[in-house]
Amino acid sequence: MGQSIIAKGRTIHDAIHIGLDILGATREQVEIEIIQQETKGILRIGSKPAIVKLTKIEQAEKTVPDIEDMIQSIDISEDSKTNNPAKEEHKEVISDDHLEGKVWVHNGKIFCKTSPLYYPTITAGRGIKLYKNNELVNGTIVVTENDTFEIKTEEEVVETKWKIMIDENKLNAILYIEPGMRKTYTIQDIDPSPHIELNGEEHIEVINDLDYEQVLQELQRLDIVHGINHEAILEALNVTKAEKFVIASGISPIQGKDGYIELLIEIDSENKKPMIRTDGTVDFRELNNIPTVNKGQVIAVVHPPVQGTPGITVTNETILPKQTQPIFVQLGQGAAFVENGTKIVATETGRPYFEQNGLLVKVSIVPKLIHSGDVNITTGNIRFKGDVEILGSVEDSMNVQADGNVSVLKNVNKANITAKQSVYIGQNAIGSTIISGNHNIFVSEAAHLLMQIQMQMEKFILSIKQVMNASAFKVTDFHKKGLLPLFKLLLDHKFRTLLTTIKQYIEMCKRGNNLLDAKWAKLGENLHSCFLSSVPNEWHSLERLNQLLNDIKELLVEHSIPNEKYCSIELMYALNSVIYCSGDVTIYGKGCHHSKIHAGGVLKVNGIVRGGELYARLGAIIKEAGSEGGAPTRISVPADQKIRIDLVREGTIIQIGKIRYTFQKEERWIEAFLDEQDRIIFR
Template identity: 40%
Template sequence: MAQTIVSKGKDVDDAIMKGLHILSVSKNEVDIEVVQYEKKGLFRSREAIVRLTRQELQATTEADDTIKQPYQTAMHEPSYASSRENKHSEKASDWEGKAWVQNRQLYAQESETQIPTVTVEKGVTLLKNYKPVKGTTVIKRTDHLQLEAESETIGTKWDITVDNLKMNTILNIVPGYKIDREIVDHEPAPNVHIQVKETKTLINDLTYENVVERLHELGITSGINAEQIQEALVTTEPGRFTVATGKEPTPGNDGWIEWLVQLKEMEDLKEMEDGTVDFRDFKTYPSVQKGQIIGRIHPPSEGVPGQNVFGESIPPKQSKPIIFRAGQGIVLMDDEERIVATEHGRPHLVKQGRRQKISILPKLVHRGDVNLSSGNIRFIGDVEIRGEIHEEMTVDAEGDVFLFGNVNGATVNAGYRIIGQRNILNSNISAGKSSMLMSEVNQILAVLNDQLKQIIQAVNQLTKTAAFKTTDFEKRGIRPLLLLLVEKKFKTFPSIVKKYVTVVNKGKNRLEDIWLDHSKAIETLFSLDVQNEYKSTTKLAELSQWTEELFELSEIPLEPNSSITVPYAINSTIYCSGDVNITGQGSFQTTIRCGGKLTVDGVVRGGLIYALQGVSLSEVGVKNGVKTTIMVPKNQTINMRKVHDGTTIVIGTKTYTFLEEKTNVIARLTEEETIIIN
């Protein structure tokens, strides 16, 4: 029986030498198996271990032994001499100069003219005489050859991130994998390339404890989503999982007004077949009595704080009170809750963002003509004209204007609506004075606000220079510096301020006191009569903030918007901040500008039309050469059921003139800013 021992040493060679000494044999008299290779590390090392088996004496000749190895392999393992019927009849010459792999074991048989080679690549370790070999090497029968397939494991990669708002915690995960390799058999060949078969298995070794521990390290305590964590633990694909979510604050409610009376008409005006308007529904307008409580102001309610993923409180958005202004015929009681009418009339509400103003509009009914005998009519309320309005006469109302007769060579202005039953001839009519005023204020404030910001930026830069003395502020303030900047760099600023002050003063009866106060503050800033008003940039910054707030307020449209409805207009000018509707024969040589949509049921012959919200026309143009121009912004369309040649349309900055008559036209601007006609 063969004798076997196990030997240890600092490396494989040392272990073999110690084993040979114990057995008192030479290296050629034992079979050597490496059990464990040595390992050297910074904190931990291990010894090499080998198993030595003493060979039994064989009664064979040296020549027989030379041939025996490959034949023994062929007899006890699957034969590669597949072309031979009897594997025992193979000759030693069939294996000479070749190497082969069988059952994960590498064999070699050199010849007098050929020494076989083997090539090892990634994933395989070849030990030649107990030493690792890389790349290509020659091997002989007497070499101790050992092949090992290497397994490879890549662990799961993951991390946890928190968004900038601290409201979402994201677990990013890329599952790992394990590659198992198996050495593939290779037929005898002079040059053998060791091949392996790979099996890849996905591994997700992330644990619930790993995630929770990391969340704890980051200080994330609120809104942890256990379900999302569990999904991340079983995923086999890269993914993002929201493992913790903060709680958004619940906003409170802004202040609001509970109206206790009807504020809108119960029915709309009815148009008759001939294009005129039926006024028999006037009685559906709401009205209130003196002393009647018409509304209640409700204060804002507080919201509920939220919480981010770190458990920090998030305050809710500040709720704001309603800004109420009592107009004509209205009083707010001392409790600042009840809104009471002090006059009889029609309640009229104007809203702009959080600001609301309600007035009681009386109604003036003029049963005759407006002429030299009656004089011009100016009224703070609604006006109803039962007769005609003669040349060079004016009707001006803060509310609505109702016209039963013709308007010939006159001027009609309404705060909100104009509703006409007859013709508008050679006249100027306009509706929406408050909206038009606010639009003008908005345009000026846009420039004023921008330049004021630039002035503040310039002041801040100059005060930081070495040449500027801080004591100058204390003695003279910043007004000299402001005046210098205006004189040298912002030369148009004083004229803008002057225009703004003029417009606000002109419309003071329609604007709230806040506008008047602001215009005075702007005017005072650059007045030569005021000394040391602005000693630092703080007050200047406050004025800029105030200007910004009013500019944003001016961007909010007034409600309700204005409108004009008439059946027929000839050689007139119509201006309205809202919609314009011509319900009868149409318009002839009339200029129409409206901030809303223009609708004409009849014909449009000549004139210039501009509508901010697009147009819808029945028939446009004329064959006798009278020019008709229709204009809209670039984002609007022009709809015409019939258009004559010679008619010009303008969409944005692009112009198109029709060369022939067309029907059912829809004109619009493309993204490339070319007009297309459908």
């Protein structure tokens, strides 16, 4: 007998057909033995396949050498296991059974095998178009063995984008290029499954088809002829992602230099400090920080402006540099021009004074008044347009005013010292007012109030214009009776804060009448006429309202950039005094008690601060603050500054910005500042 196999199938016919395919024989060439008839279960439960045995009939003329040849051809390698006919037949049978109710993809084609109780499904996904029986389908579909399918992949092509831009100053031509691309999809094989999702595998090919000649033609169209960078153009032709290239560059103009003044003398006395004796006292006689010039000494050189060099745009246009301006020098007392105004010479002996605002420079020689002894009722008050040096004390109710520095060798008792620059007190200030800088306390407060008034007035004028432009305004009597009723209406309902601030400003001008320029008081009168008068007047018009706002702005600008770099107040001790300085305040000795201090710079107290209020715009450094059960001590700085105290007593109040903190116990070596969440942090 010949080769035999066992074949399984759903029916006897199927099993025989499978076996014949495996043997590669016809029905006449085999003997068939039915081993098991098929049985049908309920819902496929309990069903059995048909099993048959097929034996190939050997021909009589077969000889032994043929068998030997067959033995010689047997492959005993590991792969030979798959060539075993019985096992191969078993594998095919299992594979066939395994494919029932499933669909799969092979070599770009869809195959399926249905079953009586289950039909496979396909979902058409990304990058493909699925045709079932020549009809385009979307979503999920049911497939059968009788259906025909065709898969077509999608293709997307994006063209290369590019453009040439010229910057605002026409100094650079910039090529922006975004390469195109071709997006294609391929179909991958998918294993058999009851449901498959058909997605194309994405392939992207970058296409940069920008041509060199295209760029040159566009440059010509834009009249770009200067500084063309051909290497950058060639580099742009090969990029695979969006980029920018500077493909043409102009030449920037070289700016000139305005005229300026060169000082030939040292006027910066900021870092010079008085000599401190071994007992802790200060010797201001050894201060020697006030520069002095003699008659005929050259104090400055005036340099003319230097013109700049023109530039060239990428379109070959000339770019002119900014026009330079000469320095304007205004000479005061004790100074003169020589050599056609190119040099400044001192005509008197004294302290050189230099002030610059923009291109305006003021130069003068400040004389010095030396007063031997005390300033009292016998000598009278001192007012001098220069420096004042007092070799004694300033006694009760006396006033000393100077346009320069004031130096007092001994004490200041219940007196007033006002200097436009620095104040030096060799010993103590008791019950006195000490002011240093053009911006005295009243000027500072007045400027602060005016800034608030300015902001409110700008909104007030805007509201007036909105009402006047409204159609309802034309049917009212405002344009006949004037704007006073409208002023009152807005002030009562929308701008009560403006009224309050104006009243505060007017009251402050009255209190500081002797220390404020007449401009401040005049402005207060005009504000009263405009906003507080109950009788119509010339100020109740939009034109005068704008004029008043401009007056406020001009006064603020005039006092917004004071030349007070060298202002400072230095003394040993302060008691029940008011100290205001545009710059630094330094107390070298025992400290200060129950005093009010305002420092526009840094406040430094080497001793004890007990009671009073202290403000330091650039930070405070204090050795000891507070008292045991005494009057409260308050120390304030802006939100961006720090407070450093070596020893702080219980009850001391510090304020940083708007955040206040009261110490509940004694602490040492504190440094306080605000964090980003406006919380006071100690370290």
